[in-house]
Amino acid sequence: MDILVIGGSVFVGRTVVEAALARGHAVTTFNRGRTGTDVPGAATVRGDREDKADLARLASSGRWDAVVDVCGFTPRVVGDAVRALNGRAETYAFVSSISAYGDWPAKRVDEQSPRLACAPDADEGDGDYGILKAGCERAVESGFDGRALVVQPGLILGPYENVGRLPWWLRRIAAGGRVLAPGDPDRSMQVIDVRDLAAFILDQIEARAEGRYLVSGSPANTTMGAWLGDCVAATGSHAELVWVDDDFLLERDVAPWTELPLWTPPTDELAGVWLPDPAKAAAAGLKTRPVRETVADTWAWLTSEGAPETLPKYRSHTGSQGITPQKEQALLKEWTTR
Numbered sequence: 001m002d003i004l005v006i007g008g009s010v011f012v013g014r015t016v017v018e019a020a021l022a023r024g025h026a027v028t029t030f031n032r033g034r035t036g037t038d039v040p041g042a043a044t045v046r047g048d049r050e051d052k053a054d055l056a057r058l059a060s061s062g063r064w065d066a067v068v069d070v071c072g073f074t075p076r077v078v079g080d081a082v083r084a085l086n087g088r089a090e091t092y093a094f095v096s097s098i099s100a101y102g103d104w105p106a107k108r109v110d111e112q113s114p115r116l117a118c119a120p121d122a123d124e125g126d127g128d129y130g131i132l133k134a135g136c137e138r139a140v141e142s143g144f145d146g147r148a149l150v151v152q153p154g155l156i157l158g159p160y161e162n163v164g165r166l167p168w169w170l171r172r173i174a175a176g177g178r179v180l181a182p183g184d185p186d187r188s189m190q191v192i193d194v195r196d197l198a199a200f201i202l203d204q205i206e207a208r209a210e211g212r213y214l215v216s217g218s219p220a221n222t223t224m225g226a227w228l229g230d231c232v233a234a235t236g237s238h239a240e241l242v243w244v245d246d247d248f249l250l251e252r253d254v255a256p257w258t259e260l261p262l263w264t265p266p267t268d269e270l271a272g273v274w275l276p277d278p279a280k281a282a283a284a285g286l287k288t289r290p291v292r293e294t295v296a297d298t299w300a301w302l303t304s305e306g307a308p309e310t311l312p313k314y315r316s317h318t319g320s321q322g323i324t325p326q327k328e329q330a331l332l333k334e335w336t337t338r
Contacts, residue, residue: 001025001206004064004089006049006081007071009036011160012095012153015198016068017042023202030058031071050077055084066091066205075122075135082143091205093149094140098214098276099130100152105264105273111152111212111280137212147210151201154216154276155262158194158294159301164321165261169228170299172322174235180328181241182249182263185225189262190274192217193294200286207284215286216276222291224263230295244335252331259323 003020007013008029017039020027027042030049038044045061047054049071067089072078082092101109102116118127118135120142126132141148157166173179192215200215222230225243232239246265250256256263256270264270278286 001065002063003027003205004058004062004067004085005029005042006067006069007031008042009033009038011162012156012194012197013068013070014039014160015158015194016070016201019195019198019202025202028062028064049081052080052084055081059084059088062088064089066093068093068095068201068205069140070095072136073129074124074132075118075120075126075139076124078136079120079139079143082140086143086145089146091147091149091208091210092140092144093151093201093205094137095201096137096150096152097130097133098152098154098216100134100137101130103272104276105270106268107272108275108277109214109272110277111214147208149201149204149210150212151197151204152212152214153192153197154214154278155189155191156194156197157191157291157298159298160194161298166231166295166298167302168261168322169231170235170295170302173228173231173237173239174299176237176239178242178332179228179239180260180323180332181224181228181243182254182260183224183243183246183265185223185228185243187224187264187266188220188274189222189224189227190217190219190276191222191227191291191294193289193291196286196288200281200284203285209284213281213284213286214276214278215281216278217288217291218278218282219275221288227262227291227295230292231299233292234296234299242332242335244331248335249331252334254323254327254331258321259327261321 003025008017017027021041029042030045033046045058098104100115101113103109103113116131116134118131120139122135137150264273
């Protein structure tokens with residue numbers, strides 16, 4: 001197949017490009033050439049998706065069996081790409097987010113759950129990340145005349161991660177010493193490897209599927225304790241995990257999810273964060289690997305020749321990842337001497 005990837009140089013996009021090439025597909029990427037590096041073997045069209053002239057030039061450069069849009073954040077901008085590529089591809093696959101659901105992360109969600117309200121022509125200032133992702137989905141579903149495939153990932157980890165969640169934990173644990181491990185080590189989690197997400201997207205394109213799929217790891221496929229233990233094993237570190245109570249951390253204004261990446265205390269607001277239902281995607285053939293493999297392979301990437309010291313900037317609603325060393329050590333001292 002001939003596949004166009006809008007983006008294609010970092011994390012999800014790069015993984016989709018590599019996987020598509022490995023399957024023998026011809027791949028073209030469309031990006032500005034500013035964030036990541038091009039994948040060898042893929043053709044590249046330089047341009048800015050927010051420039052309609054660049055989109056028109058892209059559309060005139062070829063026809064594709066499918067478009068995979070991995071970097072759409074604003075409905076108006078996504079809609080412009082959809083209109084430019086109408087008639088130039090059979091499938092438009094949009095990589096969205098579980099954040100498009102209004103009930104998440106407070107409640108369990110699936111494809112029947114209500115999405116956040118957002119118009120398909122909304123602009124950047126018309127909502128937060130999740131609201132705008134819902135509008136982007138509608139821009140594809142309402143504007144593309146061919147097959148519209150919307151993939152809504154849960155929490156994605158793996159090689160090339162540019163958000164910095166797993167990389168932060170790996171680098172912190174590799175540094176050794178006493179490491180603040182947050183909350184309950186038996187707290188269930190549900191994560192998906194970026195390579196399994198990419199494989200699912202390509203499987204659905206090849207099957208000429210359409211519709212919406214919530215794509216996450218298998219339910220309770222790891223715990224906070226197992227995941228951080230995998231980090232210790234992967235790095236070969238002698239780090240000591242010191243488990244610190246949820247309430248202790250909340251009382252001291254430690255930010256869930258970001259200061260200690262993926263820490264989710266059992267509050268009402270986060271009650272459903274690790275409970276997405278991937279049954280529809282599983283029925284369509286989603287396959288997921290063990291989390292320990294994801295952790296080990298991410299460490300191998302981080303320590304490989306040419307791996308970035310600083311991750312490429314991610315246009316994210318999550319903010320920076322990781323607690324400062326000074327704050328971590330102060331909390332550990334107070335916890336152990338209380």
